[in-house]
Amino acid sequence: MPSDSVPPNRMRPFGRGPKVRAAVHAATLDELARKGYAELTVDAVAKRAGVHKTTVYRHWKDRESLVVDTLAEHFAAEIPTPDTGAVETDLRALARALAASMTDPVGAAVQTAMYSDAGRLPEIAEARRAIFANRIRRAEPVVSRAIERGELPEATDPAELFKLLAAPIHFRLLVTGEPVDDAAADQAVRIVLAVAQAGALTDPATDAGP
Incomplete structure (x- = not known):
């Protein structure tokens, strides 16, 4: 399976707005829970979210900005x-x-x-x-x-x-x-x-x- 393909049990989000952001945020949290920050990669997040990594980079410039945005969103919603x-x-x-x-x-x-x-x-x-x-x-x-x-x-x-x-x-x-x-x-x-x-x-x- 090509490295950027989507697992068969995952739907590819449509559009480049809120749906993609939500999918990538959820995937980032999943990766943090499974692997921790040190092993988190944009490639792995993109695969888990069902998008290409270029889509991720279109919204976030690097791994750090992705994690920061995800953390802020997560804690704002949780409490x-x-x-x-x-x-x-x-x-x-x-x-x-x-x-x-x-x-x-x-x-x-x-x-x-x-x-x-x-x-x-x-x-x-x-x-x-x-x-x-x-x-x-x-x-x-x-x-x-x-x-x-x-x-x-x-x-x-x-x-x-x-x-x-x-x-x-x-x-x-x-x-x-x-x-x-x-x-x-x-x-x-x-x-x-x-x-x-x-x-x-x-x-x-x-x-x-x-």
């Missing part, structure tokens, strides 16, 4: 902005989604890529910062609604709240190797709520007033 009507259940949904996104096969492969040698590439480091900034933006409505309901103090800083929420989950995953599950996510919520409701996560500039 929802919950609205359950209460800050505790909102934060629990947020923390559990974060834990799940980091521990399923694709998420684990992505985390490995982001914190391995690939993480030292400026493009990957920038993607990591952009992904974290996106997650903070998704936490902002949760915090603002909680303040309106009187569940959190005025001027609670969404960025600081999300950092504290995510920290024990990342610590378990990257340092201690402890389970990253719903129980760990719920414990992180209890900690962050206690700290936030005590007023320790307010933005000093905002809290100081005029």
Whole structure:
């Protein structure tokens, strides 16, 4: 079979727009999960997506830009902005989604890529910062609604709240190797709520007033 042929069980995507991007993103995540960043190639991604590698290069200039774009797309889609009507259940949904996104096969492969040698590439480091900034933006409505309901103090800083929420989950995953599950996510919520409701996560500039 020629090197650029499409496996018989794969449909070749039509067009060069969203369908191709979605197929290539999915193939990139598959390759990360199966082989890791070090062995990922544009050729393998193209074959898995059912397109020619020139189609991939038409959208992404190299492997690094392809991985960066895929990571950003993956994490933007994985973490929802919950609205359950209460800050505790909102934060629990947020923390559990974060834990799940980091521990399923694709998420684990992505985390490995982001914190391995690939993480030292400026493009990957920038993607990591952009992904974290996106997650903070998704936490902002949760915090603002909680303040309106009187569940959190005025001027609670969404960025600081999300950092504290995510920290024990990342610590378990990257340092201690402890389970990253719903129980760990719920414990992180209890900690962050206690700290936030005590007023320790307010933005000093905002809290100081005029």
